[in-house]
Amino acid sequence: MVVESDGLLDESSLAAAPLPQEAVRVRLDKPRMDDLADMVFLANNKKVAANLSTMPHPFALDDARALVAKAAINQPRSASFAIRLKLTGRLIGIARYANVEPGGPVHVGYWLGEPFWGQGLATEAVHALVDHAFTYHDIGELQGSCRVTNPASRRVLVKSGFQYRDQAMIRSLGAGGSVPIERYTLERAVWKSLKRWGQGR
Template sequence: MVVESDGLLDESSLYAAPLPQEAVHVRLDTPRVDDLADLVFLANNKQVAANLSTMPHPFTAQDGRALIEKAERNRPLNAGFAIRLKSTGRLIGLTRYANVEPDGPLHIGYWLGEPFWGRGYATEAVHALVDHAFTHTDAEELQGSCRVTNPASRRVLIKSGFQYRDPSMIRSLGAGGSVPIERYTLEKAVWKSLKGWGQGR
């Protein structure tokens, strides 16, 4: 799970653009009211919340309803998606990108429910999110971050082309205070090169 910047998962909405391309095992689409039970079950986990900045713990049905309602809003440079298993359609997490500072880079954020960790689903979701962000916005750079104690998130960012930028601190509701993080960045030019290498294989 990436530690998202303040507001990333708290102020969610769908971007007015086509949905991201489906990956091998997951697809990204709109969170729905019928996802509420799965959303609350998966999000109400201290280990998930402690790796994010704005997710409360405990995570209640009211929190879930508010998140789903906000996901229906349409704002540029602010897109949020449910991560679903293609085989079942079940929600297994959330991902998003958002412009949290005027004229600043887009920040990505994501989380998966604990039963779905370690299967490569997060990497697939981030690849689809990055492709969507660079294809449907004029962003020239994406930023992501992870807690220094979260090597799985670090691997996801690196496998998605992100490069280490610097250390920092962020306030985490779930962790109950400030925590050290590593910040990463991915430039559009690098993304284009990586996509080109993949097509040449």
């Protein structure tokens, strides 16, 4: 995780927050039009889409363009990032946090292309995402979820400090129907404690 800051910026927008957000092996910054080929190659995968709620399958060039355009729009308590390998600068996935409903809880979401699974890169990206959300926005709690059949995503949430809350059902475009999920929460106070533990090592 990045260095903690107790101060919040005056503006609650991505434009007010410095980029890129750095981790050990990955960097979060804005997705760009020159990412489109990598994005389509990685996102057009049933295994990726089936674990997400709103990603279509197949995932086409127009879907990638729409994702980049949406990421450029500044909205309160929301941000969308490209996850990049620091070594190469290539896009390997997407991470975001946003209000699903106006005034509702802030949810985190993320995906990595299949060639990058199982290397701890998603955990690094989510640590950086959580740091960004809590450092630059007045957010008291983040929520995250994963399919009950996705133990890798569950581990990412738990390693990032999220605590199990309950189970629910959601609609998944990629899965083609309703799927059971586990829901997790991370409070700001818990995040601050976890960052203090990290500083004490």
